[in-house]
Amino acid sequence: MTRAHAPAVPPVPFAKGHGTGNDFVILPDPDGALPLTPAAVAALCDRRFGIGGDGLLRVVRSAAHPDAAGHAAAAPWFMDYWNADGSHGETCGNGVRTFVRYLLDSGLAGWPADGPLPVATRAGVVAVRADGPDIAVDMGRPRHLGPAVATVPGHTLAGTVVDVGNPHLVCPLPPEVPLADLDLRPLPGYDPAVFPRGANVEFLAPAAPVPGADVAVRMRVYERGVGETLSCGSGACAVASVALAGAGRTDGVVAVDLPGGRLTMTLADGSCWMSGPAVIVATGTVPLPAAPLPA
């Protein structure tokens, strides 16, 4: 069956980038003029029929977007983040780092001489800085909100509810459950009363010691609105915070190894700085998919 579509608007510029394999379609739209819809986002993020991505980052001036206009004085640029299914997430750690790489590469922004670069998100303004060749973002101190349980095929796992601006459920694995064996194809089960807006669900296991890190862990994640991804920055903040708590600490450096690479987390002084690579891999133009016409 074919679906009727309104005519697509003329091709628009895009870029494709990723942070530790968490990949994004990037749409520059400084004036907030693109008629972006959930259906268009899902079509662009489709890995077979679109460009493909875990999410989409619209690059828009804060002053030009109703969700960020209040931040315009503090942060000129707004990361309008969308999950691959067309839903919004409040924030995205790898997304912010990739967003800033795009701002730098495209010349839309440079590093301020006097401090970090502020970026507006739906969870507030975050500070971003260079870390050698990498990009680091302060996601703010994760808040632990109590215990909860996740279910995956064959396992019921105890965890901690963590707020990083977006919702997370972090489950340290018991020694008899190998991280690699978890089946993360279906959505993990959790109590919808605890997570009325859904949850990103992380699983962590110890890793071999890493020089310079107080704690080292491995993690996998099932992201809300996406599925299993190779990396999740806000999830790595939540995991680092829970891993430190498990070691009897609140502050320290945590090496988090994800399927897409390593993120280095530094928790101190009310901050959670997350550092790692962020790259732009392609640019081009794409017709913006139009919304299907009503049946």
Ligand SMILES: N[C@@H](CCC[C@H](N)C(=O)O)C(=O)O
């Ligand atoms: N991959 C992101 C998180 C993206 C948002 C998440 N799926 C949600 O819905 O909260 C990250 O790097 O933080």
